[in-house]
Amino acid sequence: MMALDAARGLAVIGMIAVNTGPRGDNGLLEMLYRVPYGRASLLFVLLGGIGISLMTRRARERQTPLPWGSLLWRCLLLLLGGLALQELDHDVAVILQIYGLLILLAIPLLKSSKRTLLLVMGLSALLGPVLWIATQPQIDGRVYRGPVSASEPPGEMLVGIVLTGPYPLLVWIAPFVLGVWLGRQQLTEPRVSTRLMIWGVSSAVGARLVSVLLVGVFGEPTSHIVWQRLFSAVAHSQMPLWLISGTGSAVFVLGVCLKIQTWSRSVWSPLIFLGQLALTAYVGHLVILAFVVRPGPETLGQGMIATTGTVAVLMVFAWLWRKRFTRGPLEMVLRAPKLQRRSR
Known part of the structure; x- marks a missing residue:
């Protein structure tokens, strides 16, 4: 159901924004930025x-x-x-x-x-x-x-x-x-x-x-x-x-x-695909934070740039992946392996 995929994509974007930061500023813009918190x-x-x-x-x-x-x-x-x-x-x-x-x-x-x-x-x-x-x-x-x-x-x-x-x-x-x-x-x-x-x-x-x-x-x-x-x-x-x-x-x-x-319109495809690869995107944003973003960001502007960049990278990856595969890489791993019996 595409509506659930879209909602899942929004949840991932919200968590990326919250986890990226910055944190501690009580200004109006940051309060709006941290609405997903x-x-x-x-x-x-x-x-x-x-x-x-x-x-x-x-x-x-x-x-x-x-x-x-x-x-x-x-x-x-x-x-x-x-x-x-x-x-x-x-x-x-x-x-x-x-x-x-x-x-x-x-x-x-x-x-x-x-x-x-x-x-x-x-x-x-x-x-x-x-x-x-x-x-x-x-x-x-x-x-x-x-x-x-x-x-x-x-x-x-x-x-x-x-x-x-x-x-x-x-x-x-x-x-x-x-x-x-x-x-x-x-x-x-x-x-x-x-x-x-x-x-x-x-x-x-x-x-x-x-x-x-x-x-x-x-x-x-x-x-x-x-x-x-x-x-x-x-x-x-x-x-x-x-x-x-x-x-x-x-x-x-x-x-x-x-x-x-x-x-179903193509304009929503990046969000839909991101939601379909929610687990992969979630893990991916943790890796990006650990090896690219941290120890920043220090300002709201830097946080918005880092969040936008992370979301864009993950959306592009999801779009390219879904052009070839029906499930994300980690979503495939979530499927329990089927043990086949040996034929006698």
């Missing part, structure tokens, strides 16, 4: 859930076994690949580790009812942040809170992925499972895209306004381990209002992409 990654995860749901539709509808081999293969590659990529000097929190484990956790839910999916999503969105805050006093100052890499002991990896890392599993289950639920809807129907746009913008704006109101009454949270933090809608705060607002933005973008009927 805390939103593009949620869109990426939401689309991942939709993709897994569509991938397993036949098994669900025909009541046949799930493609366990393919699913576990993806989990393993994304987990190990993400851990290895975190070792590069790109100054980015790689999202592939959590993406792989989200697929693993979602396997028991792939044949569950829609109501069960919504229940799991709601529990993650509301109770996940509460559990996150409740555990912080016990682990604060004892464990590393940065991105999870391959050089860490297994125990610290597990704690980092579930609790202390930039994408704690307790919280990020919610957008992924929502994606699994959305993958069961008739996304091609106009009324569905309209509802996604309405509910998406309502959630994005509404949660933000509620946060502003609560912070105005109770004040800004003074620490990451106080319950007052629950009122925050700051990007990547791991709190419910940010999760609802950011996921609402992702749902709105998805609805807009589904509403557009002109994706």
Whole structure:
């Protein structure tokens, strides 16, 4: 579905802009430039859930076994690949580790009812942040809170992925499972895209306004381990209002992409191809950051140039690759190898 490819391409572009930087400037232009911060990654995860749901539709509808081999293969590659990529000097929190484990956790839910999916999503969105805050006093100052890499002991990896890392599993289950639920809807129907746009913008704006109101009454949270933090809608705060607002933005973008009927035109080909090679493009931008861009950029202008250049290079590569192949290089690797029996 080209609309999903386009949305995936926008998610990749947003993550490239955020990861490239610069960071720390509070000027108006940089605030506009960093609009994808805390939103593009949620869109990426939401689309991942939709993709897994569509991938397993036949098994669900025909009541046949799930493609366990393919699913576990993806989990393993994304987990190990993400851990290895975190070792590069790109100054980015790689999202592939959590993406792989989200697929693993979602396997028991792939044949569950829609109501069960919504229940799991709601529990993650509301109770996940509460559990996150409740555990912080016990682990604060004892464990590393940065991105999870391959050089860490297994125990610290597990704690980092579930609790202390930039994408704690307790919280990020919610957008992924929502994606699994959305993958069961008739996304091609106009009324569905309209509802996604309405509910998406309502959630994005509404949660933000509620946060502003609560912070105005109770004040800004003074620490990451106080319950007052629950009122925050700051990007990547791991709190419910940010999760609802950011996921609402992702749902709105998805609805807009589904509403557009002109994706087949050649003018959109670079974006479509980039979305079809999303994993390759994501890994490619990490390599470009590590070996070409870093330690910069230092100014907003440099950041915009670096982002534009990176996106352009990846789009050209995707366009040239798709002229010859139907799947990207890393997308091919994601397909589980088929073991052929020897003929006797």
